[in-house]
Amino acid sequence: MRTVGVEEELLLVDPETGEPKALSGAVLARAEQSGTDAGVFEKELFGQMLEFATHPQADMKDLGDEIVRCRREAARHAGEIGCTVAALASSPLPVSPSVGRGSRYRWMAEQYGIAVQEQMVLGCHVHVAVESDEEGVAVLDRIRPWLSVLAALSVNSPFWQGKDSCYDSYRSRVWSRWPSAGPTEVFGSAERYHRRVTDMVSSGVILDEGMVYFDARLSQRYPTVEIRVADVCLRAETALLIAVLARGVVETAARQWRAGHPPMDHSVSLLRLAAWRAARSGLGEELLHPSTMRRLPAETVVAGLLQHVEEALGESGDLERARAACDTLLDGGTGARIQRELLERTGSLREVVTNCARLTQE
Template sequence: MSPPHATLARLGQDVVAGRAIARQAAEDVGVRVAALGTSPLPADPHPVQLRRFRAMMEEYGLTAREQLTCGCHIHVSVESQEEAVAVLDRMRNWLPVLVALSANSPFWHGEDSGYASYRSQVWNRWPSAGPLELLGSPDAYHQLVHDMVSTGVAMDEGMVYFDARLSRHYPTVEIRVADVCLRPENTVLLAGIARGLVETAAREWREGIEPVAVPSALLRLAGWKASRWGLRGELLDPLTHRPASALAVVNSLLHHVRGALEDMGDLHRVEDLLDGLLADGTGAVRQLEVLHRTGDLERVVEDAADCTIATL
C-alpha cells in the first residue's frame, strides 16, 4: 500500500520504490517477486491461520481455499459520504473498462484459462462481489451493507466486496475491480484514470446530471466481457451497452474523463501511458506471448519478475 499522493509522478516513484523493497525482501529468502493477478504455475495456497480466515475456509469452502489472486485497489479521496455515493452511482458503468486495461491473469493452475483476467472470474465466486445497483444516498448504501451482513452470508462489513465501495477506514472511494498491474507505469495509468473517473462523477453530481440507469445484470456482462478479452476483443460500450471495439471503448473512457484530467494536470501523462499500454499490450498479452515464444511457464514467471521491477 502506498501513502496518498497528489501527483502521478510522486505515485510512480512510490510504486517503483515499493516494488524494490518487495524485491529485496524476496531475494533475502531466496525467491523473486512478480506482479501477477494469478500464478501461471500450479500453486497450493496456504491460508493464514487466524480465526477469521479459518472461519472463511469453513464457510466458503473451495472459493476461499483457492483465492490465490492479487488485485489492485485504488483509493480516491472524496469530500463527504454524499459525494462518495454519488460517485459510486455515476462511475459504475465505466469500471469494466478498468478490468480490460489492467488484465494480467490469463493462467490458472498451470493452464491457459482463455481469459485475459481470470482473477476476475475467481473473485466473482464470492457471493458479495460484483456491481452495485443505483443507491442515491449514504443511508441507502449503509442499509444495503447492513442487510447483507444480517443475512449471515457476508460474515462482516469487510466481506462486502462491491466493485467499488466506501472505504471503512479512510475518507475515500475504493475501486476494486483491477488486476495488479505487471508494469509500474500501468499502475500509475490506472490510478490516473480512476481519479479522473471519481472527479468526473463528482462534477456530474454537483451539476445535477443523473447517473446512467443501467441494471447491474448488464454491468456483470460488461465485466465478464472485459475479463474474457481484455483489450484484444470487443467490450460493451458503457453508454449504449452494445458491443464495440476495445479501442473505441477506451477512447470513450478517455473522452469521458478528459476535462477532469486536464484540470488536474494529468491529461498528457495519462495519454502517454495509455498509448504505451495500447502499443505494448496488457500484462496478460505479454504473459501469453512469452509462453507462445518459449513454451515454458517458468519463463513466463521469470519475465514477469523482470517487468515488475522495471523503472518508469
C-alpha cells in the same frame, strides 16, 4: 486536487523455478526489522501473497515513484529469504494455496470451502479521496459503467493452474465467486448504501463489512472511494495509469452530481456482461461501451473513457500521460498479452514467471 493511494498484491515466487512460495510471514518480519517499511506491507489471505499500500498522493509522478519503490523494497525483503515478487494476478504455475492463520481466515475457509482454496488471485485497489459519504455514494452511482474499461486496461491473469484460461483476466472470474462481489445497483444516498451494507452483514453470509466486495465501495478505514476491479498490473506504469483514470472518473462523477446530472441507470445484469466482456479479451477485441452497453472496438471504448475524463485530467495535468499509456497498452502491452508472448517465445510457464518478476521491478 484529490489524493490517490494504491494497494497492490504481489505473488511471492522462487526466483529460479517460478513456483509460488508461502513465505509472507518471513517477508513481513524482514520488512518490520528494516524500520523504514514498517506498516507498508501487510499479509493477505494466502501465505504466497504480499500486499503493500502507498501513501495518499496528489501528484501522480510521486505516486508512480512510490509504486516503483514499494515493488523494489518488496523484492529486496523477499530476496533476503530466498524468494522474489511478481506482479501477476494469478499464478501461471499450479499452486496449492496456504491459507493464513487467524480466526478470520479460518472462518472464511470453513464457510466457503473449496471456493477459498481457489481464491489465490491478486488485485490492485485504488483509493480516491472524497469529501463525504454523500459525495462518495454519488460517485459510486456514477462510475459503475466505466469500471469495466478500467478492468480491461489492467488484464494480467491469462493462466490458471498451469493452463491457458482463455481469459485475459481470469482473476476477475474467480473473484466473482464471492457472494458479495460484483457491480451494484444505484444507491441514491449514503443512508441507503449503509443500510444495504448493514443488511448484508446481518444476513450472516459474510463475516463483517470488510467482506463487502463491491466493485467499488466506501472504504472502511479512509475517507475514500475504493475501486477494486483491476488485476494487479505487470508494469508499474500500468498501475499508475489505472490510478490516474480512477481519479479522473471519480472527479468527473462528483462534478456530475454537483451539477444535478443523474447516474446512468444500467442494470446490474448489463454491468456483469460488460465485466465479463472485459475479462474475456481485455483490449484485444470488443468491449461494451459504458454509455450504450453495445459492442464496439476496444480502442473506441478506451477513447470514450479518455473523452469522459478529459476535463478532469486536463486540469490535473495527467491527460497526455494517460493518452500515451493507453496507446502503449492498445499496441499490445497488457500484462495478459505479454505473458502469452513470453510463453510462445520460451515454451515455459516457469520462464513466464521469472521474466515477469523482472518486469515487476522495472
